[in-house]
Amino acid sequence: MVTDHNLDELYHKGELTWQDGEYTVERGFQWTPPGCHNSCGMLYYMKDGKLDHAEGDPCFPYNNGRLCARCLNLEEAAYQEGRLKYPMKRDPKDRGDVSKFERITWDEALALIEKNLDEVTEKYGRASVFGLVGTGRNICWQVPWIVNNAFKSPNVFCALFSGDSCAVPRTAATAAMTGAYPVPDMGQFNEARYDYPDFQFPGTILIWGANPLKSNADCFQGYWITDCMKKGGSKLVVIDPMINWMSARAEVQIQIRPGTDCAVALAMNHVIIEEDLYDHDFVDCWTYGFDEFAEHVKDWTPERAAEIAWCDPDDIRKAARLIATNGPCAAPFGVSNDQKRNGVSAYHAIFNMMAITGNYDNPGGNILAYDPWGTVMSYIAGWDEGVLTPEMKAERLGDKEFPLHSVGFSALGQPDVLLHALETGEPRPMKMCFMMGTNPITNMAPDAPRAYKALMTLDFTIVCDYRMTPTIAGLADLVLPISFNWERNTLRLWFTPVRASRKISQYYECKSDEEIVVMLGRRFNPEFFDKIGVHTDIDMLDYIVKSAPNATESFDQLLNKDMYCWPDRPYYQYKTGGLRADGQPGFQTPTGRIELWVSMFANLGLDPLPNYEEPTESPVSTPELYKEYPLVLTTGARNFEFFHSEQREQPHMRATYPWPRVRINVEDAKELGIQDGEWVWIEGTRGRCQQKALVTEGIMKGVVEADHGWWFPERDGNAPSLYGVFESNINNLTPNGNPGPYSFGADFRSVLCKIYKCTPENSEILPGVQTVEKGGFHEPDYGDIISMYYGHDAK
Amino acid sequence: MSKKGLFINYEMCFGCHSCEMACSQEHKLPAGEFGIKLTQYGPHKNVKGDWEYTFVPVPTQLCDLCGSRTATGKLPACVHHCESECMEYGDIAELAKLLEEQPKSVLFSL
Numbered sequence A: 001m002v003t004d005h006n007l008d009e010l011y012h013k014g015e016l017t018w019q020d021g022e023y024t025v026e027r028g029f030q031w032t033p034p035g036c037h038n039s040c041g042m043l044y045y046m047k048d049g050k051l052d053h054a055e056g057d058p059c060f061p062y063n064n065g066r067l068c069a070r071c072l073n074l075e076e077a078a079y080q081e082g083r084l085k086y087p088m089k090r091d092p093k094d095r096g097d098v099s100k101f102e103r104i105t106w107d108e109a110l111a112l113i114e115k116n117l118d119e120v121t122e123k124y125g126r127a128s129v130f131g132l133v134g135t136g137r138n139i140c141w142q143v144p145w146i147v148n149n150a151f152k153s154p155n156v157f158c159a160l161f162s163g164d165s166c167a168v169p170r171t172a173a174t175a176a177m178t179g180a181y182p183v184p185d186m187g188q189f190n191e192a193r194y195d196y197p198d199f200q201f202p203g204t205i206l207i208w209g210a211n212p213l214k215s216n217a218d219c220f221q222g223y224w225i226t227d228c229m230k231k232g233g234s235k236l237v238v239i240d241p242m243i244n245w246m247s248a249r250a251e252v253q254i255q256i257r258p259g260t261d262c263a264v265a266l267a268m269n270h271v272i273i274e275e276d277l278y279d280h281d282f283v284d285c286w287t288y289g290f291d292e293f294a295e296h297v298k299d300w301t302p303e304r305a306a307e308i309a310w311c312d313p314d315d316i317r318k319a320a321r322l323i324a325t326n327g328p329c330a331a332p333f334g335v336s337n338d339q340k341r342n343g344v345s346a347y348h349a350i351f352n353m354m355a356i357t358g359n360y361d362n363p364g365g366n367i368l369a370y371d372p373w374g375t376v377m378s379y380i381a382g383w384d385e386g387v388l389t390p391e392m393k394a395e396r397l398g399d400k401e402f403p404l405h406s407v408g409f410s411a412l413g414q415p416d417v418l419l420h421a422l423e424t425g426e427p428r429p430m431k432m433c434f435m436m437g438t439n440p441i442t443n444m445a446p447d448a449p450r451a452y453k454a455l456m457t458l459d460f461t462i463v464c465d466y467r468m469t470p471t472i473a474g475l476a477d478l479v480l481p482i483s484f485n486w487e488r489n490t491l492r493l494w495f496t497p498v499r500a501s502r503k504i505s506q507y508y509e510c511k512s513d514e515e516i517v518v519m520l521g522r523r524f525n526p527e528f529f530d531k532i533g534v535h536t537d538i539d540m541l542d543y544i545v546k547s548a549p550n551a552t553e554s555f556d557q558l559l560n561k562d563m564y565c566w567p568d569r570p571y572y573q574y575k576t577g578g579l580r581a582d583g584q585p586g587f588q589t590p591t592g593r594i595e596l597w598v599s600m601f602a603n604l605g606l607d608p609l610p611n612y613e614e615p616t617e618s619p620v621s622t623p624e625l626y627k628e629y630p631l632v633l634t635t636g637a638r639n640f641e642f643f644h645s646e647q648r649e650q651p652h653m654r655a656t657y658p659w660p661r662v663r664i665n666v667e668d669a670k671e672l673g674i675q676d677g678e679w680v681w682i683e684g685t686r687g688r689c690q691q692k693a694l695v696t697e698g699i700m701k702g703v704v705e706a707d708h709g710w711w712f713p714e715r716d717g718n719a720p721s722l723y724g725v726f727e728s729n730i731n732n733l734t735p736n737g738n739p740g741p742y743s744f745g746a747d748f749r750s751v752l753c754k755i756y757k758c759t760p761e762n763s764e765i766l767p768g769v770q771t772v773e774k775g776g777f778h779e780p781d782y783g784d785i786i787s788m789y790y791g792h793d794a795k
Numbered sequence B: 001m002s003k004k005g006l007f008i009n010y011e012m013c014f015g016c017h018s019c020e021m022a023c024s025q026e027h028k029l030p031a032g033e034f035g036i037k038l039t040q041y042g043p044h045k046n047v048k049g050d051w052e053y054t055f056v057p058v059p060t061q062l063c064d065l066c067g068s069r070t071a072t073g074k075l076p077a078c079v080h081h082c083e084s085e086c087m088e089y090g091d092i093a094e095l096a097k098l099l100e101e102q103p104k105s106v107l108f109s110l
């Protein structure tokens, strides 16, 4: 840095709070809301008890001062029109009419919950009460806690999220293979970061179907990649149908047809084994099933994969060679393979490649981050303790249908089975729903119109959120207002470092998610909450901190003194026994080795080796359909302005990203007569939506990529508009009810579509009207697994 | 006092908008007004077959180099928050040396 600043002094390193002119500065960590997978060090500049603005904390080595645009606009986020201030109720017959919400007290809200809990339990049993949770941020463990330990039901789901298609498919693959969750090492496992004595910069960073610069996945800040490029000379391999900023700077970039990832990864393994570039020592000492795997990839020549993936076989070779020979290789998380039926296998192939090149728990490679870090416990799964008995757990939806669920690969229910239950009453009627931190018809649920219809069947729906959303407008009967991050005492015990954040402000009658856990717990299960000594949010967080394997302090110590705890984490723990529960060297798998041939999958009747399968709809698997829908659609790419469906109400975000956009190749656009910036219909076999065309060279010909999560807070909140939630919703086209063979992963990112200009003639019936007034786009149908189990004709 | 400027390495700027937003927040600018504005070239495959994809943020007439912040020793809001750490603030003469060390960079004198 040219200017010499003593940042530690200027920013009061180690202090919780100080005065800076007219502002009281409060140190903390932003996590949720607004949502994010990460949790950066923050300085909240407060005036008269309200946030004036926030800055990044230069003294916290995780982000060292840096912030995303979203965290630089928190004042607008928090004090916007539409923020919820009080509990509200509405008669279920008035769903879709936002004028019918009526302010009530928290006591009245609790009484209403009790009345409905009693009624539903009486008629259907307690397991017909369920929770819905959204993506991974600081509103995950709270939902299982409420539903399991307050309501005493075993049923919590990712919100109608077919195939649990985020992180869980990847975790299923890596947990079965390695017993853990690999996270690319960019020094984040030690406070000294890049200066940690054993740290080494990755030689190669493999970026597969992701833009980490925008997505900042769990325990990973995207800009650590640019740090590694600048400070360590790391080279990039980028696999993506789109050209992103990193592709343009990559040593090797390959654009592939969406959904063909597993084929490409198998071919890379083929090259590494065939050219004898693999790490013989690591393979001999620490892996299991190499011969079977080598035999398996023998036929997967780059030529074979390239034909499938519409790419150049030599690029596959170049990428494989670089990954194998250029020092450590780190592979950041990208969600796109989670959102494919073939995703578990794609990850299996990619992470086998990391294994045969020796890239686990090595500096600059991939750290095996759980379970010693308490990740599962503090994330979605809730806890092992709690009130659920084996009999209660037996009523969880999805365990019978899916073997990986039955052996505990997810502590949540299976969302495709929930959809089936809502639509048919089988295996049981599901009647009362508690949603917290999710806005499913806007974002998480594929086939959104179908999800809307399914959720309309409920007797009673509670939604906790911080602002009015389409889900609340359309579906909520009781609304509970949620505190922002700096309005809650909270804890991040999810990867490293452990962080605690203090409540420094109160907004009207909002409560934090933790306060709601305790309030509902004490009301509906006081015996249990007495037993664990939890009377307040602070008690709750203290209980959690003390149950964690790695943290030793009390919550009070963490909250009011240390603020964070970043224990030393040496490398190569498989050599020292740090990865296994029994303390022996090796990995937490049945053989103690990384299983290239996965014995657990074999034992459950699943494929022990990664096999490529075409998406359910594709140019190859459905050639007739492809004639009518000649473009492959992918979706879900991130941007800097929005976290999924959030931030659409913020004028500062809409200033740089005003409308939903579908990226289409210049040549495809020319053939279709589509101009840049014009509104087009994107239509698939299940439904259609409208977005603006972004005509670009930056996407491969034959493929389009459409935005997700769009709604329009400025439009009418009443049905059928519901803030325009269905008009541009790409989930009108994505499938539900058809998860992959491992039960994890569904084809969000590889369906077929066509695109045509919007005209007044073809726009008479908009998707909102189609969904709300005309019963939706299509009748429910189910993929092979659900159909087989429940006796439907498979689609 | 020597004249100050903003240095930006545009090989490493990845277009995160943090400089724009930090500036808007610092100066309480309404949406659509900018003290610094991102420009973009690409993605485009050039005649040599290489991908062009470059961002350069350009300070506007509203940029005052964060005079009141820098007076207290703080960095300008944009430099403080830049995600790729590709921005520098300082004496123009000093920053000019960086131009030589870091190809694909620019220096704004305001």
Ligand code: SF4
Pocket (backbone or CB within 6 Å): A030, A031, A035, A036, A037, A038, A039, A040, A063, A066, A067, A068, A070, A071, A216
């Ligand atoms: S939005 Fe960006 S700045 Fe804010 S917590 Fe997440 S990663 Fe950090």
Ligand code: SF4
Pocket (backbone or CB within 6 Å): B022, B023, B024, B026, B035, B036, B059, B062, B063, B064, B065, B066, B076, B077, B078, B079
């Ligand atoms: S130096 Fe200050 S005023 Fe100028 S662009 Fe950066 S933040 Fe805005």
Ligand code: SF4
Pocket (backbone or CB within 6 Å): B008, B012, B013, B014, B015, B016, B017, B018, B019, B020, B038, B055, B057, B078, B081, B082, B083, B084, B085, B086, B087
């Ligand atoms: S903050 Fe930095 S990386 Fe982000 S757009 Fe501005 S100059 Fe580029």
